[in-house]
Amino acid sequence: MKADARKEEYEHVELFTNARISRFTVPQGWFCYDLRGSDYDPGRPIMVEDYVVVNHAGTILTPTDLKLDQRKEHRRRLGGGLNFLGECLTLEQFCEEHGMDYPADTRKYLPRPAFRSEAGMFYAMEPEKAEALGSIGHLRMDFGRHGTEFWTSWFDHCGDKLNTPEFKAEIDEVVNELRQTVLKDRASMRSFCSDFGGELGESLGIRQFGYCIETEHYRYCLRCKPQEGDYDGYLWCYDKRVQEMNMARQQKSEVVVGRLTFANGDVLEFTDPTEYIAKLREEIDYISTTGMEYETLTDDPQTRKAVDDILYDLYGEENPRPLEDYTASTPTMKMEM
Numbered sequence: 001m002k003a004d005a006r007k008e009e010y011e012h013v014e015l016f017t018n019a020r021i022s023r024f025t026v027p028q029g030w031f032c033y034d035l036r037g038s039d040y041d042p043g044r045p046i047m048v049e050d051y052v053v054v055n056h057a058g059t060i061l062t063p064t065d066l067k068l069d070q071r072k073e074h075r076r077r078l079g080g081g082l083n084f085l086g087e088c089l090t091l092e093q094f095c096e097e098h099g100m101d102y103p104a105d106t107r108k109y110l111p112r113p114a115f116r117s118e119a120g121m122f123y124a125m126e127p128e129k130a131e132a133l134g135s136i137g138h139l140r141m142d143f144g145r146h147g148t149e150f151w152t153s154w155f156d157h158c159g160d161k162l163n164t165p166e167f168k169a170e171i172d173e174v175v176n177e178l179r180q181t182v183l184k185d186r187a188s189m190r191s192f193c194s195d196f197g198g199e200l201g202e203s204l205g206i207r208q209f210g211y212c213i214e215t216e217h218y219r220y221c222l223r224c225k226p227q228e229g230d231y232d233g234y235l236w237c238y239d240k241r242v243q244e245m246n247m248a249r250q251q252k253s254e255v256v257v258g259r260l261t262f263a264n265g266d267v268l269e270f271t272d273p274t275e276y277i278a279k280l281r282e283e284i285d286y287i288s289t290t291g292m293e294y295e296t297l298t299d300d301p302q303t304r305k306a307v308d309d310i311l312y313d314l315y316g317e318e319n320p321r322p323l324e325d326y327t328a329s330t331p332t333m334k335m336e337m
Contacts, residue, residue, distance in 0.1 A: 002195040005032065005061055006105065009088050015061040022195040024181050026061065027091070027103035033060050033068075036075075049075040061091065063100070109174045111182065111222060113198030114210030122200060122210045122223040122236055127158065134242025136162040136218075139175070139235040147186030147228065150179070162239050167218065171237060174213060174220055182211070182224065189226040189233065206230065217241055257298040258307075263291025273303040281310050301326035 002022035009017070016035075026032045035045035037057035045057040050068060068076055095102040114122065121133070135157040142151045152175075156163055175183065182192040193199075193209040200208040206225045213220040221236040258276035260268040260283060270276035276296075283292050296307050305319065305326045312319040 001197050005030070006091055009090055015091065015094055016058055017061075018058050020056065021059045021061065024192060024195060028106070029063065029103055031062050031065050033062070033066060034058070035060065035078075045078055047075050047077055107177065109177050109213045109215070109220075111178070111196075111211035111213050113196050114200065114212050114221070116200070118212065118221070119200045119210065121212075121219075121221045121238070122208070122234070131158045132243075132246045134162065134239035134246070136167060136237040136239055138237065139171070140231055141183065141233040141235065142231045143186040143189075143226075145228070150183070150185075162242065167237070167239070170215060170218060171220075171235075174215075175235070178222070182222070183233070186226045186228070186232055189224050193224055193226065214240070219243075255298075257296070257300070257303060259295040259297060261293045261295075273298065273300060273306075277303065277306045277310070280307060284310055284314055287314075 003017065003019040003025075005021050005025040005027065008019060008021060020034075021032050023032055033048050033050060034052035034056055035058040036047040036049055036052045037044050037055040038046050039055065042055045043057055048060070048066060048068070066076060089097065092102050094100075125133075125135070137154060137156045137160075140153045140155065143149055144151060182189055193207075196211070198209045198211050200210045200223065202208065203225075206227050209224040211222045211224070213222070217240055219238040219240050221238070223234045223236070224232065226232050254271050256269045256271055257273050258270045258280070260270075260279060268279065270279065280294055283290065286292070294307070296304055298304070301323055305321070305323055308321065309319045
């Protein structure tokens, strides 16, 4: 992975670093060039070029356009050695020292490399899971035969109920910004994947890369596979509010509402009130031999009353307390026999 132009620490020549700088992070109005070393001494810079693959001897960041001549293959020979000042500083420190305005970062939607644990969010999934995750739909993208076009198709998920005007306005902004970087063309997508990693694995022999963009209400999962002859990318879109609501509902459903403990050490816990009541009713007749204890851990009035109904019935009595009593009082937590 390559360094971020804004975060890298440079030696003070113009701004020099031994690292390779990702061109996607170079601020507007600044210029980035690579230095080429000689075949005999790769670490000694002899040439300034737009981009160096072999014998890379460093990178410089400068507010000056060096106007490398296309007729000379976008390169310029260095007249002498570099004059290092023995000082290291960041881009922001350089601007402050020289009375320059630190370039504002105008990027609003910054993709981050995906974690392997997130890989499932970048592919098609079962409708039930897609609905639970708030899947809005996905955008399929292709750069065309020559790699410089931009064709898209949109596919709704779970109907179009989440494809709101609010979402449509935001996804337009997201895609328009990404068109300046990773979605500029196929070559740019390849470079972006090389610079930032995020590999998800291979599918049919094609390496897949994933990047996440999160906004206040939405999550965008961009899957890149820049290879001619296939679609180049997919942007999967999710409503975070639906995800959070369903997660909270799931967590609530997983709360233990009742527990049965037996003399032999067995413990049964229940998150479904119906299952808890049914098992209690099944085991209550054998309580004297199993040494069962029960704990009702929910304040749900209907569940608490159903438990007391079972206990009263054990003694051949009818529970005298109406449901309203359970609504107004705190639960009876535990019974031992």
